[in-house]
Amino acid sequence: MNDPLVDVVVEARAPWSGIVPAGGTLTIIDLHGNQAVDFLAYLADDTTERYSATETMVWQGSVFLTTGSVLRTHSGRPLLTVEDDEVGRHDTLGGACSKESNTLRYGHHTRHQHACVENFLAEGARWGLGKRDLVSNINWYMNVPVEASGALGIVDGISAPGLAVTLRAHEDVLTLISNCPQVNNPCNGFDPTPVRIIVTGP
Amino acid sequence: MTGPTAPPGHDTPSGTSTPEGARAHARSQAGTVVEHMPTVPARAYAPVPEGIDVDALVWAERVAGGGYTHRVVGAGTTLRLTDLEGDACAHLLLYRADRPWERLNVADTVKVQWNAYLGVGQLLLSDQGRVLASIVADSDGHHDTLCGTSSRLRNEERYGSGAAQGPSPAGRELFLLAAAKHGLGPADVPPSISFFQGVRVEPDTGALMWEGAAPAPSHVELRAELDLLVLIANTAHPVDPRETWSCSTLEVLAWSGAPTAPDQWPATASPEAARAFANNAEDLVVRSFR
Numbered sequence: 001m002n003d004p005l006v007d008v009v010v011e012a013r014a015p016w017s018g019i020v021p022a023g024g025t026l027t028i029i030d031l032h033g034n035q036a037v038d039f040l041a042y043l044a045d046d047t048t049e050r051y052s053a054t055e056t057m058v059w060q061g062s063v064f065l066t067t068g069s070v071l072r073t074h075s076g077r078p079l080l081t082v083e084d085d086e087v088g089r090h091d092t093l094g095g096a097c098s099k100e101s102n103t104l105r106y107g108h109h110t111r112h113q114h115a116c117v118e119n120f121l122a123e124g125a126r127w128g129l130g131k132r133d134l135v136s137n138i139n140w141y142m143n144v145p146v147e148a149s150g151a152l153g154i155v156d157g158i159s160a161p162g163l164a165v166t167l168r169a170h171e172d173v174l175t176l177i178s179n180c181p182q183v184n185n186p187c188n189g190f191d192p193t194p195v196r197i198i199v200t201g202p
Numbered sequence: 203m204t205g206p207t208a209p210p211g212h213d214t215p216s217g218t219s220t221p222e223g224a225r226a227h228a229r230s231q232a233g234t235v236v237e238h239m240p241t242v243p244a245r246a247y248a249p250v251p252e253g254i255d256v257d258a259l260v261w262a263e264r265v266a267g268g269g270y271t272h273r274v275v276g277a278g279t280t281l282r283l284t285d286l287e288g289d290a291c292a293h294l295l296l297y298r299a300d301r302p303w304e305r306l307n308v309a310d311t312v313k314v315q316w317n318a319y320l321g322v323g324q325l326l327l328s329d330q331g332r333v334l335a336s337i338v339a340d341s342d343g344h345h346d347t348l349c350g351t352s353s354r355l356r357n358e359e360r361y362g363s364g365a366a367q368g369p370s371p372a373g374r375e376l377f378l379l380a381a382a383k384h385g386l387g388p389a390d391v392p393p394s395i396s397f398f399q400g401v402r403v404e405p406d407t408g409a410l411m412w413e414g415a416a417p418a419p420s421h422v423e424l425r426a427e428l429d430l431l432v433l434i435a436n437t438a439h440p441v442d443p444r445e446t447w448s449c450s451t452l453e454v455l456a457w458s459g460a461p462t463a464p465d466q467w468p469a470t471a472s473p474e475a476a477r478a479f480a481n482n483a484e485d486l487v488v489r490s491f492r
Contacts (some may be wrong), residue, residue: 002474003342011398012446020405047389048387048388048389052350052393053309053350053393054351054393054440055346055350057348057357057410058347058349058350058356058410058440058441059356061409061410061441062407063348063408064407064408065401074350074393075354075355075374076353076354076355076356076375077355089408092308093313093318094312095307095308095309095310098310098329098331099309100329100330100331100481101307101327101329102316102478103331103481104310104331104478104481105313105314108477117329119272128291129304132303132389134329134387135392136309136392137309138394139220140355144313145405146318146403146405146408147461148405149317150317150318150319150402151316152312152316152317152318153313153316154458156311180474182431200244
């Protein structure tokens with residue numbers, strides 16, 4: 001493998017962003033096991049072309065992401081393909097936690113806890129992205145089953161320490177990550193932890 | 203009037219070779235009734251479903267398959283969407299009317315309510331912890347939160363065309379037009395929901411399973427809980443398995459009313475719903491400076 005362009009450990013609860021060049025890879029490593037990594041992606045040259053959960057699901061015919069999944073924009077344009085996934089299932093439905101939605105899910109006592117939308121806004125601003133640019137995101141390592149009744153919820157994760165997911169970029173892709181700080185549900189095993197990010201060139 | 207002599211047959215007042223003639227021709231079209239049009243004023247609409255007070259109607263429109271419509275409605279308005287013939291698919295986006303950066307958030311809608319599917323009593327939530335609209339009636343429950351609307355590329359691949367003005371319009375193309383008329387751009391069009399064509403998830407594999415339409419006519423009623431900008435695109439669902447594009451007439455009716463009170467269903471349906479309506483109330487009281 002080439003020398004990576006980026007090889008960093010993202011602290012617990014922190015954001016990260018960076019451009020993955022066309023033909024290059026982004027690898028996320030769940031260092032401590034069952035750490036949700038919220039993820040958005042945009043065409044680097046035109047951020048109005050952005051990852052679409054719905055378009056991605058429609059083209060692949062299912063709601064879970066794993067090896068072979070193509071992450072597409074709302075125009076159907078491929079941004080990234082999941083080249084290798086060691087977990088087997090990642091979430092497209094649950095979205096990002098926020099201070100505002102926390103008040104609905106758990107109560108107003110959570111209003112001032114840190115949340116993924118805060119990370120997305122703060123980190124996104126470095127690239128000129130604002131509130132309008134946030135759409136339904138991926139949650140790597142998060143387990144959100146849908147039962148036959150329609151019941152949907154974030155449950156105990158199926159990942160483990162060291163499991164990696166690797167994406168290959170079709171074009172220059174701006175990626176925006178929130179290392180989820182949520183402590184009110186099992187998405188981080190009730191203990192947000194660091195993750196490792198590796199970016200390679202083509 | 204001076205000028206070149208008009209050819210025979212074109213120099214009468216009803217001819218369109220003069221401005222007066224063209225005006226007469228245009229005005230002679232008044233009163234034309236077609237299947238797909240808004241009825242203005244809405245109280246002139248017919249036939250009206252049983253139980254609906256025609257004099258209370260503020261919006262009455264029939265949207266063809268492949269068409270779109272949009273309006274700003276006040277809090278408390280009930281919006282009734284009806285699949286008249288069994289093949290409509292109403293794609294919906296909602297925004298706070300005076301602050302459209304607060305808009306429908308489908309991920310929050312499903313996860314806050316612990317439910318992937320829409321039905322009576324479900325709330326359509328914004329990204330700010332508030333209720334935009336509540337589903338107060340639903341005849342058949344075949345709806346979709348998962349697939350969004352169709353894209354131009356996919357419609358071109360499947361049907362040969364996805365342009366808004368073509369024979370098989372993509373929902374996103376229609377939404378972009380509707381949004382633009384309210385000063386909104388591509389970044390303002392997030393994933394949408396749709397009514398009248400059901401999709402479910404196979405629990406073990408996560409596969410999308412097509413349910414299709416309920417027998418016609420079927421309807422949903424949405425109560426606007428805040429002043430809303432409503433965008434509606436009526437076009438084939440993106441996962442519709444049929445080889446040719448197909449979509450039938452959508453009826454849109456609306457009448458004024460009051461938003462849900464804190465002690466009224468569906469605010470009482472769950473603890474999450476109660477907090478969402480409480481957040482609404484807080485926001486409205488503060489902003490009215492009472």
